Amino acid sequence: MSTPLVELRGIRKEYDDVVAVADVDLKIDAGEFVVLLGPSGSGKTTILTMLGGFAEPTVGQIFIDDEDMTGRPPASRPTATVFQDYALFPHMNVASNVGFGLAMHKVPKSERKVRIDEALDLVGLASLGHRSIHQLSGGQRQRVALARAIAVRPSVLLLDEPLGALDLSLRRQMQEELVRIQDEVGTTFIHVTHDQEEAMSIADRIVVMSHGRIEDVGSPQKVYHRPSSLFSANFMGESNLIGGKVENSEGGRSRIAAAFGVCELSTSQQVGAEVSLMLRPEHLTLASPSSGAAIALGHAYVKGIVFQGSHLKVTAASEFDEVGVLKLSLPAETALIAGQQIDIFAVADNVVVLTQ
Amino acid sequence: MARWFRHLPAAFYLILAYVFIFLPVVILVLFSFQDGQLPVPPFDGPSLRWYERMISDSRLVEALGHSVIVALLSSLVATLLGFLAAYALARRNMPFGGGIRYLLMAPLTVSYLIIGMGLLITFALIGIPKSLLAVGIGHVVINLPLCFAIVYSQMGEHQRNIERAAQDLGANDLQTLVLITIPILQPALFASFCLAATLSWDEFIIAFLLTRFDVTLPVIIFEMLSAGLNPVLNAAGTVVFAISILFVLLALLLATRRKRANVDAAG
Numbered sequence A: 001m002s003t004p005l006v007e008l009r010g011i012r013k014e015y016d017d018v019v020a021v022a023d024v025d026l027k028i029d030a031g032e033f034v035v036l037l038g039p040s041g042s043g044k045t046t047i048l049t050m051l052g053g054f055a056e057p058t059v060g061q062i063f064i065d066d067e068d069m070t071g072r073p074p075a076s077r078p079t080a081t082v083f084q085d086y087a088l089f090p091h092m093n094v095a096s097n098v099g100f101g102l103a104m105h106k107v108p109k110s111e112r113k114v115r116i117d118e119a120l121d122l123v124g125l126a127s128l129g130h131r132s133i134h135q136l137s138g139g140q141r142q143r144v145a146l147a148r149a150i151a152v153r154p155s156v157l158l159l160d161e162p163l164g165a166l167d168l169s170l171r172r173q174m175q176e177e178l179v180r181i182q183d184e185v186g187t188t189f190i191h192v193t194h195d196q197e198e199a200m201s202i203a204d205r206i207v208v209m210s211h212g213r214i215e216d217v218g219s220p221q222k223v224y225h226r227p228s229s230l231f232s233a234n235f236m237g238e239s240n241l242i243g244g245k246v247e248n249s250e251g252g253r254s255r256i257a258a259a260f261g262v263c264e265l266s267t268s269q270q271v272g273a274e275v276s277l278m279l280r281p282e283h284l285t286l287a288s289p290s291s292g293a294a295i296a297l298g299h300a301y302v303k304g305i306v307f308q309g310s311h312l313k314v315t316a317a318s319e320f321d322e323v324g325v326l327k328l329s330l331p332a333e334t335a336l337i338a339g340q341q342i343d344i345f346a347v348a349d350n351v352v353v354l355t356q
Numbered sequence B: 001m002a003r004w005f006r007h008l009p010a011a012f013y014l015i016l017a018y019v020f021i022f023l024p025v026v027i028l029v030l031f032s033f034q035d036g037q038l039p040v041p042p043f044d045g046p047s048l049r050w051y052e053r054m055i056s057d058s059r060l061v062e063a064l065g066h067s068v069i070v071a072l073l074s075s076l077v078a079t080l081l082g083f084l085a086a087y088a089l090a091r092r093n094m095p096f097g098g099g100i101r102y103l104l105m106a107p108l109t110v111s112y113l114i115i116g117m118g119l120l121i122t123f124a125l126i127g128i129p130k131s132l133l134a135v136g137i138g139h140v141v142i143n144l145p146l147c148f149a150i151v152y153s154q155m156g157e158h159q160r161n162i163e164r165a166a167q168d169l170g171a172n173d174l175q176t177l178v179l180i181t182i183p184i185l186q187p188a189l190f191a192s193f194c195l196a197a198t199l200s201w202d203e204f205i206i207a208f209l210l211t212r213f214d215v216t217l218p219v220i221i222f223e224m225l226s227a228g229l230n231p232v233l234n235a236a237g238t239v240v241f242a243i244s245i246l247f248v249l250l251a252l253l254l255a256t257r258r259k260r261a262n263v264d265a266a267g
Helices: A044-052 A094-104 A109-122 A138-151 A168-185 A196-202 A220-225 A230-235 B002-006 B008-032 B049-056 B058-091 B097-109 B112-126 B132-153 B157-168 B173-201 B205-210 B217-225 B231-266
Strands: A006-015 A018-028 A033-037 A059-064 A079-082 A156-160 A188-193 A205-210 A213-218 A240-250 A253-258 A261-265 A274-279 A294-307 A311-318 A325-331 A341-347 A352-355
Touching: A006 A044, A018 A044, A018 A059, A018 A213, A033 A044, A033 A196, A044 A059, A044 A079, A044 A156, A044 A188, A044 A205, A079 A138, A079 B157, A094 A109, A094 A138, A109 A138, A109 A168, A138 A168, A168 A188, A168 A196, A188 A196, A196 A220, A205 A220, A205 A230, A213 A220, A213 A230, A230 A274, A230 A352, A253 A274, A261 A294, A294 A325, A311 A341, B002 B008, B008 B231, B049 B058, B049 B231, B058 B097, B058 B132, B058 B157, B058 B173, B058 B217, B058 B231, B097 B132, B112 B132, B112 B205, B132 B173, B132 B205, B157 B173, B173 B231, B205 B217, B217 B231
Parallel strands: A033 A188, A033 A205, A079 A156, A156 A188
Antiparallel strands: A006 A018, A006 A059, A205 A213, A240 A253, A240 A274, A253 A261, A274 A352, A294 A311, A294 A341, A311 A325
16 A cells, blocks of 8 residues: 555643553544544544644644644534534525535536535535525434535545434434445545444444554454454443463464363463453353354353344353353354353354453 | 511512612612603602603603614624624633733723723824713723623633634634534623623713713703602603513523533533
8 A cells, every 4th residue: 555644643631630641653544534533531522623724733743635734723624514503504594504615615516506505415405505594304413414514525524423413213314324435435535433333334443542552453354353452342242251361372373261161272372371262142052162262161041031023132241150150152053041051162263362 | 488488578578678679779660651740759659651751742752763773783882893803812812811801801890981981082182072982981881891792702612613624624713603603602792792881872971071061861860850850751761661670571581592502511
């Protein structure tokens, strides 16, 4: 890949004595759909604000298109922001909102009209240009905010939890729309959210953040299946964490002793280190898997069964106190009753070893 | 029946309260239409003769003109200064911003009499004579904190994000101010103007202390009152009251329109 479109070098942001962002390095390529994911206070919105030019980093530099953005006001950055509260201009109609940036960039009137129509068409509001902002629904306002930002053709579109105020079904629908729109315009999207399902369904790459630091970076599959930290494992979805101790590590393979026995996994670890073995609920099975090296996790007693349509969500108490209660996601047709004794297995390749 | 009976004391109390509040005004207005020589009972039947007398009294008409000019100009200045102060304090990171804000609002706690006396002494010291200008300055002093508070309260985080959006889309500070901030604040600006105008319009103490030859309507009414009750003064008082009500209604109308717009925005 050539030089990245956006590069954050050693970004640190302090407010009084609070460190909002701590030494973050990140490169983003042109055309990527990147999601900054994390709980509130993780620094994700602060990064977005610094990219947009509404705050300056205490330490570090931001480059967009190889240009140092330090000290540049929002107006002269090649970014456009979709604000969480939309921040539409209430005294203008839809078309004037979308055309505002074009007018500020001195785009001739005739061209302005064409680009307003294009942008409204893109977000599916082609016929609503004359409407007042007050006449729009929440979802429509969201689209106007998006069209307004896209109309100025930014190199980077910054989205600050844009779907947070929408109800669930509308949010899912807008997620698909965002992916489609990003696909059509090809602009780099940097999207902030605390909703890991949203992140997984829209992102090319997820950046998991906590306490101002990057915990994990990678494709949705990577951060979900092979998280690189305990925080990331927990934040991305339900997981089973089983404590273990590294007995031996050689040539990229480690022997790890856990309550249920000793298993050999392909990972390099410090001998003697305390580790957590992470397994997603859907990676636990009731029968020994036919392919791959199987690990037997011993018996467990079914505690709770929740039918979820496509699958059963089962909790089961392991025979080993150290393992505790395991969470399983089993095929919907599995016949189980509470109190039943089951044997639990996993494939070694699905186990993620995380240092504590 | 029983239920109706139970509400009787409350209704009685309510009526009493309203009578207490409105009776003086009703009597003032009623006897401005008095067909007799004195604004006291009995009511001799409706007539506009005292209004005619008022219009033909050059002192009253002149004072009314002065009051209008002082109210409009002082409110304009107070709103402008209040807006500028609010804009600076809400949008710029100023050192001691909190302290400046409290200091700006502090005059609200000082009585008009004290402010009037202070102005009298100060103006004497720096050589501004007793005049309508002096009254106008006095009214700016009392109304500025109010105008500031009204405008400042409307410049919250959402409004700030709207301004950020404008800057993000390429607007410079001046464009943001003229195209976004002022149009959005327009109802608040107008409401603060109306309120300031109402307060200036019937303000007496400062106007009394700071005028000599050219006086405002409340001052002339006071002077004429000392010569005894006269239905002309009822008529003048009714005009003062009606115009005050007009200003308040205007401000109220704008406030509710704004509220409705906000409800729309939330829905």
